[in-house]
Amino acid sequence: MRVSIVGSGYVGLVTGMGFIKLGNDVVFIDIDDEKIKMINQATPPIYEEGLEELMKEFKGKYYATKDYHEAILNSDITFICVGTPSGEDGSIDLTYVKKAAEEIGKALREKEGYHVVVVKSTVLPGTTEEVVKPIIEEHSGKKAFEDFGLAMNPEFLREGVALRDFLNPDRIVIGVKDEKTRQILEKLYEPINAPKLIVDIKTAEMIKYASNAFLATKISFANEIGNICKRLGIDSWKVFEGVGLDHRISPNFFKSGLGFGGSCFPKDVKALIRKAEETGEEPLILKAVIEVNEKQPLKLIGLLKKHVPELKGKTVGILGLAFKPNTDDIREARSIIIVEKLLEEGAKVIAYDPKAMKNFKRLFSQIEYANSAQEVLEKTDVILIVTEWPEFEELDYSGKIVIDGRRIRSAEKTAKIYEGVCW
Incomplete structure (x- = not known):
């Protein structure tokens, strides 16, 4: 055709x-x-x-x-x-x-x-x-x-x-x-x-919104449980491994961490909230989904300041800028919120992403961009992991302070000081 x-x-x-x-x-x-x-x-x-x-x-x-x-x-x-x-x-x-x-x-x-x-x-x-x-x-x-x-x-x-x-x-x-x-x-x-x-046409339109809203809800639910687990000294990933084995629930979208970004989930949930309010409905769950997601990236900064109380003048490395691996898309990426907060605190930022740096430079021309992940490790002792690119698993983080938002196991094993956002 x-x-x-x-x-x-x-x-x-x-x-x-x-x-x-x-x-x-x-x-x-x-x-x-x-x-x-x-x-x-x-x-x-x-x-x-x-x-x-x-x-x-x-x-x-x-x-x-x-x-x-x-x-x-x-x-x-x-x-x-x-x-x-x-x-x-x-x-x-x-x-x-x-x-x-x-x-x-x-x-x-x-x-x-x-x-x-x-x-x-x-x-x-x-x-x-x-x-x-x-x-x-x-x-x-x-x-x-x-x-x-x-x-x-x-x-x-x-x-x-x-x-x-x-x-x-x-x-x-x-x-x-x-x-x-x-x-x-x-x-x-x-x-x-x-x-x-x-x-019918209207039902097809709603199926898309309901699907994205539910997946976004699973992510924010995982992060809320993950935040509680963090305070209780429990590994939330193990919790969701157990929860996900229930065939009624499934393990998909249960990776607690920094929350969701991209071109779909944030805007679609917000649009559905707005539409619901226009009809006279109060979408309490959907509003909570967005609220949890917007606060989640700042957990990374909070953990960082526990180990580095004064960020002014400190060089902080960022590994990962895209909202997820295998894309160059930075729309609603958690990295944007994190970099904005670091600059606000007076920190210097050096960042690396395999695909998304060109797009990120349009928003943040003032930060330094590395040619490799290894270069970031060589130029700073403080690392924030924001996107789970596979190549970050191949690095040796010895001697580094690593605050991890995406559960990179090699960082967990080798870093001098390691903190996961929800584990």
């Missing part, structure tokens, strides 16, 4: 390359000239495991453009994969979604035949039908579910293993209203062997 993808960030690029792997032709639509140039040169504008190899392997089966008309007139299905960032009040910003809907509508005005538009961006229940649908109808002069298809197909991709998740998902959720659109999307996803849940 011929697929067009609006937005070539983490979701759009992985989704598009996944469809190419399944035998489809794809055109990416983006407003960023540099991204377009890189994609057309088979160079990924983001880091994602396996993405560069896939882009080189299938070069010629895809291209990128700014031209909505060209892309939509030469495709059967269009996926909206643009960002939905948080506003200051927690509500989602639909600017990019609305603009995409408008441009799609203008292109559809010139197109004959049935074209399916699929919202893959994370949007609150009601958005596809109450926001996207009227915009496309206005600019196309056509009627949804009759002249063109409209669906919601949430993504459940984990950064770092996103391509693997796309091709081997736990489930595929398709929110549709008309039979023709359902059949087209079922055909598109036919090569993937996974449960396919067909629901």
Whole structure:
């Protein structure tokens, strides 16, 4: 099939390359000239495991453009994969979604035949039908579910293993209203062997939010229990090893530490809180999830000051800047809160991350960046471990004060002074 993808960030690029792997032709639509140039040169504008190899392997089966008309007139299905960032009040910003809907509508005005538009961006229940649908109808002069298809197909991709998740998902959720659109999307996803849940559009939107909110809740719950365990002298990781063996609970997302970051969990939980409040509901659990998560990184600083009471003028090493390993994404990364606090205390910072330093420099040009993790160890005796990159397990931390937010076992074994956040 011929697929067009609006937005070539983490979701759009992985989704598009996944469809190419399944035998489809794809055109990416983006407003960023540099991204377009890189994609057309088979160079990924983001880091994602396996993405560069896939882009080189299938070069010629895809291209990128700014031209909505060209892309939509030469495709059967269009996926909206643009960002939905948080506003200051927690509500989602639909600017990019609305603009995409408008441009799609203008292109559809010139197109004959049935074209399916699929919202893959994370949007609150009601958005596809109450926001996207009227915009496309206005600019196309056509009627949804009759002249063109409209669906919601949430993504459940984990950064770092996103391509693997796309091709081997736990489930595929398709929110549709008309039979023709359902059949087209079922055909598109036919090569993937996974449960396919067909629901109405609003339910599909809510499944995404409920999933992310629950996973975020597990993390904050683990951290709250971990904080109690720390005070009682109990290893919370052993506690959750025991808890996770219960098949009703499972061990996933029970690693206590610094909390969650990234482009999804923080903004999605905040958006759901805001939406709940608009309906008159008080989401007490969700509010607590965010509160625990925002305080958690500061536990690292508190433990550091126990061993180094005066941080002013002290050089502190940071290992890991990305919000998780195997990505260069620093959105809502715990490292941001930690570095801000260190600078506020007057400390000097030297940091290293295998992939995320270029992005981090845009926020913090004033700190020093090392060429390797070993260089950080050579330049300071005080180390904070913020992201669990595998290479940090290969270091010898002898003679160092290590405050660990991610349970790096080699640091636990070799450091002169070792403190874990929740163990």
